[in-house]
Amino acid sequence: MVSALIFDLDGTLVDSAPEIHAGVTQLLAEEGLPPLPFATVRGFIGGGVPTLITRVMRALALPEDPARHADLCARFERRYEDSPDDLTRPYPGVEAALDALDLPLALCTNKPEGPTRALLARLGWSARFPVLVCGDSLPSRKPDPAMLHHAIAATGGGPVLFVGDSEVDAETAARAGQPLLLYTQGYRKTPLADLPHLAAFDHWDALPALVSHHRKGHPPA
Numbered sequence: 001m002v003s004a005l006i007f008d009l010d011g012t013l014v015d016s017a018p019e020i021h022a023g024v025t026q027l028l029a030e031e032g033l034p035p036l037p038f039a040t041v042r043g044f045i046g047g048g049v050p051t052l053i054t055r056v057m058r059a060l061a062l063p064e065d066p067a068r069h070a071d072l073c074a075r076f077e078r079r080y081e082d083s084p085d086d087l088t089r090p091y092p093g094v095e096a097a098l099d100a101l102d103l104p105l106a107l108c109t110n111k112p113e114g115p116t117r118a119l120l121a122r123l124g125w126s127a128r129f130p131v132l133v134c135g136d137s138l139p140s141r142k143p144d145p146a147m148l149h150h151a152i153a154a155t156g157g158g159p160v161l162f163v164g165d166s167e168v169d170a171e172t173a174a175r176a177g178q179p180l181l182l183y184t185q186g187y188r189k190t191p192l193a194d195l196p197h198l199a200a201f202d203h204w205d206a207l208p209a210l211v212s213h214h215r216k217g218h219p220p221a
């Protein structure tokens with residue numbers, strides 16, 4: 001019997017790619033560097049801010065420089081938390097689906113805690129997720145399974161269903177031995193068939209019934 005639902009955030013509950021692209025674009029402009037295409041930056045989302053900045057630096061063939069990387073991460077995160085563009089929106093049907101679920105909900109996101117809390121407050125979602133495990137909550141980030149293990153422990157020990165959108169989420173679920181419900185409209189680049197998952201869904205309207213179907217038997221991942 002499933003006792004909690006654990007959600008990824010970016011690309012799963014919300015489309016944050018326009019905001020992340022705007023932040024990267026401003027950062028690059030401040031550095032006197034050209035912008036990267038939207039689709040390129042969207043494809044860099046999923047591993048957290050340090051991974052995003054590493055990918056941006058590589059895409060522009062910038063030399064590996066840990067001090068510059070740290071500086072760019074810090075500046076990106078400051079802007080991310082302030083969200084001057086306010087471009088991030090829930091995917092269609094998310095709020096109704098969350099309202100319909102009668103299980104404890106938690107977030108397990110590689111987005112840092114500051115921007116996560118600020119976004120939840122802007123969306124009026126702060127009370128929805130009593131448990132938050134964010135990209136800077138623990139020494140490691142997804143796909144290391146520690147974040148998911150932490151979220152499971154904090155929601156009563158499981159069993160859980162993990163809901164995510166990306167290669168990172170599929171690897172995290174597999175390494176944690178947990179079943180994944182895969183949202184197909186996020187930032188995944190790999191064909192669905194190549195990612196381990198219990199079930200997939202294209203629209204949030206389908207999620208409550210999917211959860212009802214899987215919560216009783218809790219089939220193995």
Ligand SMILES: O=C(O)COP(=O)(O)O
Nearest residue numbers: 009010046047048109110
């Ligand atoms: O911040 C990211 O890169 C991704 O965050 P997510 O784990 O919520 O998809």
Ligand SMILES: [Mg+2]
Nearest residue numbers: 008010011165
């Ligand atoms: Mg995601």
